[in-house]
Amino acid sequence: MAEPLKNLLDGSQVDAMAAHLSRVCHEFDREAFVARARPGLDALAFKARAMQLADALEVALPADFDRAADALEASLAPVTAHDFDEPGELRTHALGLAGWPVWAMGEYVARRGQDLPDRALAALHALTQRFSAEFAIRPFIVRHPARVIATLQRWTTDRSAHVRRLVSEGSRPRLPWGLQLKALIADPSPTLPLLEALQDDPSGYVRRSVANHLNDIAKDHPARVADWLQRHLPEASAQRRALLRHASRTLVKQGDVAVLAAWGLGQPLQGRAVLRVTPASIRLGESVDLNLMLVSTSPQPQRLVIDYAVHHVKANGSSSPKVFKGWNLELAAGEHRAMLKRHAVKPITTRTYHPGWHRITVQVNGQAVAEGGFMLG
CATH class of the missing domain: 2.60.40.10 (Immunoglobulins)
Structure with a gap:
């Protein structure tokens, strides 16, 4: 039987976080962190474990957010030390933190960085290259929508595929496990230029996210996705066609006439x-x-x-x-x-x-x- 996913955030990860953060920040209260992070951890579900580790970071990191963000960034594994296609493939090692513990670090940034959004976004740019900041960036989209969308637009050309993927995944209206972005559920217009910039991204990791984002939009605005297909499907490359087919999956299942027609499937069975x-x-x-x-x-x-x-x-x-x-x-x-x-x-x-x-x-x-x-x- 496979080991429960929640065990990827266990006592050994608490110890690793404590060691790496103590190594880079003399203000980090290691004892307070462990005392808050460990009790009852094994009894918690996966997301609850990440939230408890974020609670522990709140009591142990410097009160000044800028210094705390510096410590988080300094504790991370070098980007060149790993190459991954899915966040779950990452693991913390001797050079620094990576993988699931970074989920808790992103939650800390989301809680404490709202008054310094530019500094917080810079931290998320670093964190997402060691795991994913797709959950952490969402409260910033809610509170600082114009600032974050402008930042995401710049990130569409970032050298890191993981940052480019964050542009799409972090702004998905209905991201599983994530805070729903009700304004974008009501009107997805702000993210459409982001998706257009990324739909032909060289990374399949990024393109899958774009497809899932469009599929999210399809659940509330099917006509938007039908229009997208009409504009972007003709003469599309094989990669783009695969992306658009995945993005169309919900509407194809529902028998949406416009979407089926875009794929040349609008005719009834003869x-x-x-x-x-x-x-x-x-x-x-x-x-x-x-x-x-x-x-x-x-x-x-x-x-x-x-x-x-x-x-x-x-x-x-x-x-x-x-x-x-x-x-x-x-x-x-x-x-x-x-x-x-x-x-x-x-x-x-x-x-x-x-x-x-x-x-x-x-x-x-x-x-x-x-x-x-x-x-x-």
């Missing part, structure tokens, strides 16, 4: 579809097989995006659909094609299953074409 679901009855933890037969009546090939929605039964007897990815394919003229997808009905933390008839609908290019279902006992 032909018929038959769905057979087996077995007819299962229990929680088991699976059903979705047997789909497509029959083309078109004289031309058809490009099809096929998804399926499971209409989960709710406690009150109504149902709520959840769309799952099916197939992307080209159906030849007159072709008959049989396809199989196994769908597991297993306990997960984000869904409560209730017994009853679970309807399944198959949608082709956003349009429902067949349905079946199963009884969950």
Whole structure:
């Protein structure tokens, strides 16, 4: 069994932070830091551990934020000492701090640096190259939006891919685990120039963030993303097409007509579809097989995006659909094609299953074409 993720922030990381910060800052109160950081740490969830370490930094670092930021920066591992594509790959070592402890350092900057935003942003520029400051920068966007957006615009050309990625990831309206940026949820206009500057970034790490940011926007402003595709998809490079396809995933699943049209998928199926679901009855933890037969009546090939929605039964007897990815394919003229997808009905933390008839609908290019279902006992 894999070790719990939260154990990446344990007592050994407390000791490492204490050692490196003591090494670079004579004002750092090592004893106070350890006394605040260690008690009850093992019982806490992952994010709560990072917040407790930030609490400990607040009692141990100098009261003057500028000096405290100097200490944080001096304690970091050299940028040249590592090369990473995901923040979780970083680890603290003999030369300085990197990886998950830097999450707590960013939280400290977010708490204590609001009155000195320029100094705080400089600190986040350093921190994000050793982990990620995507959570820490968000309170600054809320409190100092114009100043931070202007800084992010400059950072779109930063030499570090990790800084450029922060431009997109830190300003995502609905970043998981992060503070929601309600002003940007309401109006994403300020970040669109940032994304335009980064969508052809040489780093795949940066481009994935841009795709996820656009997908966030799609949840609240689908027409914005449809317009983006109309402007940026024609004659796009293979890399940009991959980014835009990932950015379109939610709207494609939802069958958004404008987005499907942008991808050349706006035409309904010419032909018929038959769905057979087996077995007819299962229990929680088991699976059903979705047997789909497509029959083309078109004289031309058809490009099809096929998804399926499971209409989960709710406690009150109504149902709520959840769309799952099916197939992307080209159906030849007159072709008959049989396809199989196994769908597991297993306990997960984000869904409560209730017994009853679970309807399944198959949608082709956003349009429902067949349905079946199963009884969950």
